[in-house]
Amino acid sequence: MKVIKLNCAAFAVVGMLAASWSCAQGGNAVDEKVASTSAAAMSSRAKAAKAANRALARKVLKALVRTKGIDATRIFVKAVDGDIxxxxxxxxxxxxxxxxxxxxxxxxVKSVRDVLRLSTQPTE
Known part of the structure; x- marks a missing residue:
């Protein structure tokens, strides 16, 4: 009889440990999901920022090309958060x-940094 009671007690302890372990594992799964969602959101924001920078650089270059008196064929435009x-x-x-x-x-455009140089090649 004592053996049966000890076995029942042992099974109860093992069952509680298993239940607490599975809860802990479930908590980690939630944490991992939150972390992956957070990383995806950061990645999405980074992609959106890159796209916005490229779009602004294109707008500036387009304006340069359309401006009379500017030869924009050798001008490069870089945009970072509105800074050109x-x-x-x-x-x-x-x-x-x-x-x-x-x-x-x-x-x-928030600011413009000039790194343009005067061409030493003769124009054709």
């Missing part, structure tokens, strides 16, 4: 301030 960097070369000194002014006028 103009790099590359221009054939004449007059084009640099015009390019900066044009970029500043584009909607969504």
């Amino acid at each position: 960097t103009l790099s590359g070369t221009v054939p004449s000194e007059e084009q640099t301030p015009l390019a900066i002014k044009t970029a500043q006028a584009v909607e969504g």
Whole structure:
């Protein structure tokens, strides 16, 4: 009789341990799901920011191409959160301030950094 009671007690303890272990595992699964959802949201935000940067850079470049007096064929535009960097070369000194002014006028531009250089190649 004592053996049966001990066995019942042992099974009860094992059952409680198994139940608590399965609850703990379920908690980890929830934590992992929250973590993966959070990582996916961060990844989604990063992709959206990259797309917005590319779109703004295209808008600025389009404005440069459409502006009379600017040869934008060798101008590169980089956008990061509304901050624009103009790099590359221009054939004449007059084009640099015009390019900066044009970029500043584009909607969504916060600041413009000028890294443009004067081209040493003769224009054709």
